[in-house]
Amino acid sequence: MWLLRPPGVYRPQEDTWLLADALRTAPLPARASVLDVCTGTGALAVTAGRLGAAEVTAIDVSRRAATAAWVNGRVNGVPIRALRGHFGDLVGRERFDVILANPPYVPARQVAPHGKARAWDAGDRGRAVLDPLCAVIPLLLNEDGMALIVHSELCGSDSTVHALRGSGLKASVIARQVVPFGPVMRSRTEWLVSQGLVEPGQDHEELVVIRADVPTR
Incomplete structure (x- = not known):
């Protein structure tokens, strides 16, 4: 998959591909409408289109x-409706069969209001985007819909599961997948240790994919 990545846009990496693999094994419902939240380059939106989604919307x-x-999407032969905005803007306007989300989740001293760090910094517990996302997902899913969310265990998979x-x-x-710290995590390891989020000397984190389904009636 060839992907254009302008400066400041999140580069697809281990979390992106872990979620893509989860989507491949889900699988997609027939003629699914898909929403890719915090889309970045649109790598997951393209993956959904290649797997047979009938309609793909990407928002960031x-x-x-x-x-x-x-x-x-155009380069990879997948028609994508790309929107600039917040996923909460879609509540009450649209619903989808599948929601994919690789949101900012890296714990940080504060939420980055702009710049490239906005793609990963997510407040002191890494949940500044995750918590609002968990709250609106039920309002954006169709009956029998499914959501797949990827994030680090550092910000609490139990918290996400309980919220959903x-x-x-x-x-x-x-x-689940254990990955070594990248440059962002290495640059703030001392602060993460001081917050009790990692152990002294820790150089890795565990990524998790969480699936949420609308119960069948």
Whole structure:
């Protein structure tokens, strides 16, 4: 898959491909409508299109990311409707069969309001985007819909599962992968240790994919 990645747009990496693999084994419902939240380059949106999604929407607060997703869809033969905005803007307007999300989840002293760090910094517990996302997912899913979310265990898979179940969804962890710290995590290891989020000397984290389903009636 060839992908354009303008400066400041999140580069697809281990978390992206872990979620893509989870999507391949899900699988997609026939003629599914898919929403890719915090799309970045649109790598997951392209993957959904290649797997047979009938309609693919990608949304990101970054104008560059939304543009990149549209271009990457065209280059890879997947028609993508790319939107610049917040996923909460879609509540009450649209619903989808599948929601994919690789949101910012790296614990940080504060949420980055702009710039490239906005793609990963997510507050002191890494849940500044995850918590609002868990709250609106039930409002964006069709009947029998499914959501797949990837994030680090550092920000609490149990918290995500409980939030989704509290919203009436069935939820569980379906995939895990241990990966070494990248440059962002290495640059703030001392602070992460001081917050009790990692152990002294720790140089890796566990990624998790959480699946949430609207219960069948």
